[in-house]
Amino acid sequence: MNRPASAAGARPGPPGDGPARGRLGLRGLRNLWPYLLIAPTVVGAVLLLGYPLVRNLLMSVQEYGMGELIRGDAPFVGLANYWEILSDPELWEVVHRTLWWTGLNVLLIMVLGTLVALMLERLGRVMRIVVTSGLVLAWASPVIATTTVFQWLFASRLGVVNWALTRLGFASFENFSWTANGRAAFVVLLLLVVWQSVPFVAITLHAALLTVPAELHESARLDGAGAWRIFRSVTLPILRPVFGLVLCLEIIWVFRCFVQIWAVTGGGPDRATTTLPVHAYRIAQSLHRYDLGAAVSTLTVLLLLAVLIPYLRRMLRQEAEE
């Protein structure tokens, strides 16, 4: 996230080239050092990330319920689990909902984030500090604290949102229970996630906007370009790489979003807010069908790859440029 902007420019030539100085005898030992230094990271990644991923894949082709969990041996069943979940109409409902959830959230987050970033650029110094501190406050607030606060804001009795809506003339919101109605619960979660995510997008894009040289704006204006034109031909091209990265990250985050949904609605009411991660968790935890849960998780990862691959390609390209 917060790559210091100076780091890229200050890189001093290829590292480690200098001090070879002919001590060839020590070279073998020396060449071992980098591997020793990365060893703990690699071991950690293999045991705590690689192995669980493989295990997940394995469980998804085994019969793995409560009994297998206790006994420890599980029979291989091929793709039966995948077959079972894919032929379950509920899964398709969940996938559909997950795509809507991700699409709506990301759209709102990116549009609002971009608007706020553009606004920040045009604000005076004092106002900019005020708005930025508000954004940082929202950004830094711990997720679980935020979920309890939103539940309080949207509480059916004494909740300030219901009060405000009633005052504005929407009498039906008096004592309205947001979590009892599927669509309303969806809206609350949407607002919660958007509220939490916009600051990151706005602050990152604003930082990127600051790298647009002022002279570029100036000369475009002198050439008679209008505000929209300047935005399209000067600002946008410079913003595009950062925008792409942020977009990928947001899609990944919103798609994977679990805590907010689980803590506020538990996937309810009547599964109206169950997205893929919640679905997988639910199957495993309440039905003790770890095999089906693992299969859903694998599908989640496969769907995510569609976004992850362009993201990683961007990261690598950036890496190559540095």
Added chain:
Amino acid sequence: MSRGMSRGVSRTARRRLPLNAGAALVFVLSAFPVYWMILTAFKPTPEIQAETPVFWPSSLTLEHFATAARADGFAQFWRNSLLVTLTCVVLALVVALGAAYAVARMRWKGRRAFVLMVFVAQVAPWEALLIPMYVIARDTGMLDRLPTLTLIYFMITLPFTVVTLRSFLTGIPVELEEAARVDGCTRSQAFRRVTFPLLAPGLVATSLFGFITAWNEFAFANMLIIKNQDDRTLPVWLSSFSNVFGTDWGATMAASTLFALPVLLLFLVLQHRVAAGMAGGAVKG
């Protein structure tokens, strides 16, 4: 969209008005939930239960904080959360520092593949690993134990820590280290005496992220700590606030405020220091 050249001040002023109004709106929308949380935590109960919300209380009370602190296991959950979070942060920093140094300062075969692995790990779908982690923890007798959480949080924060420390390290001129070695320092001495002090702000910034991630983590804590309820962490405890406090919103908000406090404070204190440190380092370098 209006276009063309403006003429003079009146137009700018007219343009500034909607802009500043929008800015005020953004500020209110982003700050209000936090304000409301803190306000409710300090508000006397009758004003919380007033039919018309009280936006500026007539008096403040600490009663809700007392209620929250008296809740069963409150101190224990704090201890658990702090323990898990701090050990995870320290562990990740130590391990990542080695890896970051290898990537930033050394040339070796497989470096590119390693960097790619770190990038991949950075976007690892942790939510999809809840189920295998549960099964693995069960098989290895690691269920219901805090060290399990420490290890998982360590791995969640490690890739970011490596990437960030690496970029801080590349920002510190390698010539400084080389000069120290010409003066007779060994590689590790040069690192300890020259680079490490310059890296300190980077370490602080990175640990801030690790702290926030581990402090907030809910899904694994919820999944892996089941029977031994004393080993729960704060997020899990707080998420079940309705079992603990019922509809006592004052106490719930007090508990939420206390939970958010370390992170908000760290952010306030460290952000300034990190920025200053980075600027200082750049000037000195």
